[in-house]
Amino acid sequence: MHFRTIYIFFITVIIFNSALAQKNSVATKKYSIQELSEDMKILEDILLAHHPSIRFYHPEEWYKNYFDTALVLPHSLNEKEFRMFLKKKLSQLHCGHSAVIPSRKYERYLKKKEFRAIPYYLSYYEPYFINIKGFGKSDTLLKPFDTIKTINQVPIFQIAEQFQPYLFVDGMHLLSQNEMLQKNLMFYYFANTDIDSVMLELNATSSPPKTLHTKTFKHLQNELWKMKSDTLMQKYGGKYYCGVYLDKNKKIFYMKIKAFSGISMKAFFRKTFKRLKHHQAQVLILDLRNNPGGKITQCLNLLSYLLPQKDSLFYETRIQKLEHKKYLSRKLEFRIINWFMKITKAKNKDIWIEPIKKNKSFSFNHTLYVITNCNTFSAANLVAVYLANKRPHTKIVGTVTSGAQWGSNAVSFLKLTLPNTKIRIIIPTFRIYHNLKHLSNPQKMQSVMPNIYPNYTPSDYFFKKDKALESIYFDLMNK
Numbered sequence: 001m002h003f004r005t006i007y008i009f010f011i012t013v014i015i016f017n018s019a020l021a022q023k024n025s026v027a028t029k030k031y032s033i034q035e036l037s038e039d040m041k042i043l044e045d046i047l048l049a050h051h052p053s054i055r056f057y058h059p060e061e062w063y064k065n066y067f068d069t070a071l072v073l074p075h076s077l078n079e080k081e082f083r084m085f086l087k088k089k090l091s092q093l094h095c096g097h098s099a100v101i102p103s104r105k106y107e108r109y110l111k112k113k114e115f116r117a118i119p120y121y122l123s124y125y126e127p128y129f130i131n132i133k134g135f136g137k138s139d140t141l142l143k144p145f146d147t148i149k150t151i152n153q154v155p156i157f158q159i160a161e162q163f164q165p166y167l168f169v170d171g172m173h174l175l176s177q178n179e180m181l182q183k184n185l186m187f188y189y190f191a192n193t194d195i196d197s198v199m200l201e202l203n204a205t206s207s208p209p210k211t212l213h214t215k216t217f218k219h220l221q222n223e224l225w226k227m228k229s230d231t232l233m234q235k236y237g238g239k240y241y242c243g244v245y246l247d248k249n250k251k252i253f254y255m256k257i258k259a260f261s262g263i264s265m266k267a268f269f270r271k272t273f274k275r276l277k278h279h280q281a282q283v284l285i286l287d288l289r290n291n292p293g294g295k296i297t298q299c300l301n302l303l304s305y306l307l308p309q310k311d312s313l314f315y316e317t318r319i320q321k322l323e324h325k326k327y328l329s330r331k332l333e334f335r336i337i338n339w340f341m342k343i344t345k346a347k348n349k350d351i352w353i354e355p356i357k358k359n360k361s362f363s364f365n366h367t368l369y370v371i372t373n374c375n376t377f378s379a380a381n382l383v384a385v386y387l388a389n390k391r392p393h394t395k396i397v398g399t400v401t402s403g404a405q406w407g408s409n410a411v412s413f414l415k416l417t418l419p420n421t422k423i424r425i426i427i428p429t430f431r432i433y434h435n436l437k438h439l440s441n442p443q444k445m446q447s448v449m450p451n452i453y454p455n456y457t458p459s460d461y462f463f464k465k466d467k468a469l470e471s472i473y474f475d476l477m478n479k
Contacts, residue, residue, distance in 0.1 A: 026109045030076045031421055039418040040071045042324055043086070043425060046416055049323040052316075052409040052431040053093040066092060079106050079421050086423070088165045095409050095428065096170045096377060096402050103422035116214035117190035118198060121223050122148065123458055124185040126178075127157035128203060130458045132224060141212055145458050147203035151189070163188045170381070171404025173447040179374035179399050183224045190214070225290065225375075229466040232256065241265060243272050250279040252476075256287040257302075260294030260379045266301055273305045273362040284364055285472060286387075287371045289398065293378025296354075296411075296432075302383060304359040306368065307390055313354040313382075314433035315341060315411065322414075329415045334429050337412045351433070356386075368394045369475075371468045372450065376401040378410060381447075385434050388448045395451040395475070398468045406444035407432040 044067045048054055054063050070089045077085065079102065087100045102110060119135035120142050129148035134140060148156060160181050166188075167177045181188075197213045233256050236244040240262040246252045253276055276284065293299075300313070317338065322331060345352035368391065372384050381403025387394050389405070411430035418425070436444060452475060454467035 026105050027080065028078055030078050031082065032076050033073055035420040036073050036077060036082055039082075039420050039423070040067075040073075042327060043416065043418060044068075044071065046324055046328070046414075046425075046427065047090075047093075049321075050319050050414065050429065051093060051095070051098070051427055052318060052429070053095050053098075054318065056431065057092075057094050063092075079103060079423065082421055083423055084166065086425075087168075091165050091168060094169075094171060094404075096168045097409050097413070097426070097428045098168060099426040101424045101426065103417075103424065105422065114216045114218050115191055116194060116196070116216055117186070117220070118142075118212045119215050120186075121461075122186040123224055123461055124156065124160055124182045125458070126160065127155065129156050129186070132458055132461045141210065142200075144462060148200050149203050150201040151198050153199070153201070156185075159189055160185055169402040170377075170408050171406065171447060172445040173400055173404065175400045176374035176402040176447060183222060187220075187222060224461050226464060227466040228464050229256075229287075229469055233258070238262070238264075241268055243268070245279075245281075246285075251281050252283040252285070253281050254285045254287065257291055257380070259291055260296075260298040260302075265298050269302055269305060270362070273359070273364055276364055277362050281364075281366070283367045283369070283476065285369045285371065285469070286383075288376045288380045288384060289371055289373040289468075290375040291377070291380035292375065293380050293382075293410075296379055296382070299379040299383050300354070300356050303386055304357045305363055306387060307356065307358065308365070308392065310358040311356040311386065311390060312435050313356060314407075314435070315345070315352040315354065316350055316431045316433065317429055319429055324416075327416055327419060329417065330413060334412045334414060337429075366393060369472050370394065370396050371472075372396060372398045372401050372448070374399055374402055377403055378408060381408070382432070382434065384448050385436070389436055389439070396448055397452040397471055398450055398454065400447040400449065403447060404445055405434065405436060405439060405448060407434045 044064075047067070048060060048064060054060050058066075070092075073085070083100055083102060090098060090100065101107070119139040121132040121135070122129040123132055124130075129151075131142045131144060131146040131148065133144055134142065150156065151159065163185065164174075164177055164181060167180050169176050195214060197211055199209050199211050201209045232244055232254060233242045236242045237256060240258050240260075242256045244254050246254050253272075255272065296313075303311070319334070319338075322328060322334075325331065341352045345354060347353070368387065370384055370387050372380075376384060381401040384396060384401055385403070385405050388396050409428035409430065410432055411428070414427045414429060416425040416427060417423075452468075452471045454471045456465075456467055460467055
């Protein structure tokens with residue numbers, strides 16, 4: 001019995017050490033330049049053959065020269081280093097729907113991995129960090145609104161410059177990246193470091209540097225995105241949407257859409273606009289903040305109640321033949337959608353046409369406010385673009401979206417798994433063009449600019465104020 005106990009103990013230790021070694025090898029394993037070069041060659045071939053951005057932002061030859069010169073490695077890299085290298089280089093695709101994601105092994109490692117951070121919500125106001133509040137009541141070494149100049153003697157603005165190239169957005173607009181950095185830079189920084197303590201230099205002239213020990217976290221939510229208006233979603237809404245009158249006379253209606261998803265959304269829109277017509281509502285506030293998009297059919301259904309007349313949307317794909325098929329998954333999805341386009345959509349040369357219908361029974365033709373921010377993306381950006389350009393009595397409130405006015409790359413996606421590192425690349429297969437013939441090409445490359453731009457201070461984040469809704473109230477009062 002004693003021998004059996006010792007035997008089990010040693011087997012357990014061996015298995016544990018083996019698992020630990022495997023776990024560490026996933027994070028630390030180096031790939032040779034030859035292995036990485038093979039991966040990059042396949043990636044380059046597939047991007048040049050399939051990606052919708054090629055021949056759109058630049059000619060194909062430009063991208064070929066760029067990949068040949070940019071994707072050159074000086075030494076071997078581990079998976080994380082190689083993944084970050086690719087993300088930075090592929091930002092030249094100007095495509096928010098493209099993504100570089102970890103291998104499955106590394107993803108499993110990340111799910112178990114804890115990360116270290118100081119327990120404070122820091123907002124980036126160039127060139128400093130501003131402390132909003134601590135995670136808990138015991139986190140008091142930093143006071144609210146303390147200004148931080150450096151972390152470990154590195155200026156905060158240099159840390160921001162380091163992470164900006166990794167933030168993929170559509171088009172050429174960088175203001176949305178600035179907002180992402182303002183609210184998330186602290187998380188970007190600590191997710192990519194693993195240190196026990198940091199030295200912070202405060203802006204106060206009489207304040208010496210402070211050394212703060214980091215704490216270990218498994219999951220952490222960013223409180224800087226939360227506002228008091230979020231309680232409306234909890235009280236009057238469901239998983240994807242909510243709707244509530246903001247006045248007793250039922251003339252001002254607030255509609256929050258978290259994502260264009262859910263099987264009941266079409267019925268929700270019909271019921272809502274029927275009620276608005278019955279009560280003769282005069283103001284609709286459409287909140288698209290933090291909406292990553294979703295199904296195009298649902299956002300077009302919403303537009304059918306809001307646009308003054310029927311309109312259209314256009315699709316195009318560059319893919320004639322799939323290259324390196326053995327490294328690609330989701331091929332069947334693309335083939336089905338491509339076939340569906342051919343049999344259901346009208347075609348003009350190489351472009352398919354999607355009609356946007358007009359709902360005459362319950363259309364809303366009065367004052368409309370659309371609230372956006374840097375997390376308004378994809379189908380949500382599509383809605384904001386059409387309403388801003390095609391609908392009278394519409395005001396965009398908030399900050400710029402992460403989308404471009406011309407359209408986006410989306411619809412269906414291929415997943416490329418690189419043969420050596422097993423890193424996965426998400427590649428959209430279609431271009432979606434918005435019907436905006438009146439705009440110049442430089443305008444189309446930009447995002448929708450807000451008519452009302454609320455300026456958030458650190459104090460607003462501390463008290464979870466919704467400055468966008470406040471701005472709408474003041475605008476209505478001025479009328």
